[in-house]
Amino acid sequence: MNVVLTLDSKMLDKLFLKFDKYKKASKNQYIVFYAKLPKATISVYTSGKVVFQGEDAERIAQQFGHAASSRPQQQENIIGTDEVGNGSYFGPLVVVASFVNAEDVLLLKKLGVADSKKVTDEKIYQIAPQLIENITHVPLIVEPTKYNQVIDSGYNAVSIKVALHNQAIYLLEKRVSESIEYIIVDAFTTEKNYQKYLLAEQNRVNGKVTLLPKAEDQFLAVACSSIIARYLFLESLKALSLEAGYTLPSGAGAASDQVAAKLIRQNGRESLKKYAKLHFANTKKAIHIAQI
Structure with missing residues (x-):
């Protein structure tokens, strides 16, 4: 994982002090500080940009103002x-x-x-x-x-x-x-x-x-x-289908309108509340069909 931050001089001093023991030489002329940790690397560029890389990159970057991602990178827990x-x-x-x-x-x-x-x-x-x-x-x-x-x-x-x-x-x-x-x-x-x-x-x-x-x-x-x-x-x-005496379809299409109309004709409008979500538009459609 990569995290890129731009730090002010105060935060950079804090970073240098904290990770000085992990400091390594870098062949990149634009890197002024390079640290190699067990599960991450830190590269500080002349521009002030800091790049955290590796498994622990996000955790370490949080110490310097990075907001942790709410999106998991894992499947467990x-x-x-x-x-x-x-x-x-x-x-x-x-x-x-x-x-x-x-x-x-x-x-x-x-x-x-x-x-x-x-x-x-x-x-x-x-x-x-x-x-x-x-x-x-x-x-x-x-x-x-x-x-x-x-x-x-x-x-x-x-x-x-x-x-x-x-x-x-x-x-x-x-x-x-x-x-x-x-x-x-x-x-x-x-x-x-x-x-x-x-x-x-x-x-x-x-x-x-x-x-x-x-x-x-x-x-x-x-x-x-x-x-x-x-x-x-x-x-x-x-x-519910066994109780109603009809196969109740899944979904909210025309098939649901027709079955609901049959229930209304057979048992009245009140019977629908046992089987259906009444605020759906299907209810009005079924009532109309039942009256035809």
Whole structure:
């Protein structure tokens, strides 16, 4: 890793003093100070630019004003969260937080863990039970009836996810005895929005939460949560389908409108709240279809 800083004379003097014992000669005429540490090198140029290189570069540079990156360079000792069902009219909203250590990383790689949207449902059913058994995680499942009650109480589609991700992380922190170095949330909103909605929540996590786009493609902990959440969503959708007497489709397309219209004709509008997220536009479409 490389970190480049421009330091004033006072900070340069501090650096020279601190790393004088590691000083080595440099053949580069523009380098006025060169230090070789066990896991890093420091090069100070005549321009005042300082280049830190190596495994410990960021850690050392932090001592001279460098802000540490919130983006992990590792896969282990991470809590990762993801949600499934937020884009589906029928079925629950599922949020899962998973903690992954070094041993878990080996298992996840062996199983071929990846973002659930890129994994077939068949493979999800093969590997999710193993993840549930072996990975420390917290699943939160909000079935449609409860989901609609929460939305009616004042939450919206974003704030309910903030609440669930926060609660899943909060509960998982209590279960993990190992060091948690990073907490990664697959970004579903802006940092500003996340923090705004977080103010309404009573429980607060201990670690710093980092929102990253497409985190499920980059971090095994998030991908693991994605697969477990997808599995739990599909299982719930199956159970709801049996109860409804119809195969409830995933997603929010025309097929969902048609099935919802059948439920309305058979059992009335009120029946939808047991199976669907009523604030979706599908509800109005289904009511219109049912009246034709």
